[in-house]
Amino acid sequence: MHAGLIAGFSWRSDPPVWPESRAYYADYSAWWRDSSVLAAIGPALAGLFHDAEPTVVLGTESHGFLLGPLVARHLGIGFAAVRKKPERASNDEVWLVRRTPPDYRDRHLDLAVRRSVLRTGDRVLFVDEWASTGGQARACQQLVDDAAARWLGAAVVVDALENSADRRALNLRSLIHVRELNRR
16 A cells, blocks of 8 residues: 555646746645555555544545545445535535634635534544645544544544644544655
8 A cells, every 4th residue: 555655646846937936746646546546545544543433534625525435435434524615505504614724825714514414422533635734634623523523533645744743633643654755
């Protein structure tokens, strides 16, 4: 699994806007194309919390919507989708909403989950592909608290957090650390 993640990753850059600057971004699109990675990533992320016994997996748009169901299926439990910029379809829907702290692009996002899928007493495992600031995970942790559920932790593919205190507060565990991707 680990080798497939490393092999399917690259740093990309757009042409410079001016000679001194270059915009780099992580390209892990090959992960989703590789059937062996797709088959192994759900069990691998679930394995980071093998003793936690979650009752639901929580994930944000968009990669959390891909990874979360893979983890949930492996664990034999359900998935709760967290929407970015939620739009209510009717007045009878109850949503829990939280705003993120600034993300890696210095944006604040509204994250929301339907109350009917995040229940009181749930034991919640958050899943995502990348943690750089931890802002979305922290907002989701607040949503879990709002639902009177229990946060078990965050299982991510890549840990790029700079702050160890955030890692501990989120109980964040990863398959790889960004340092491993910088070696290439």
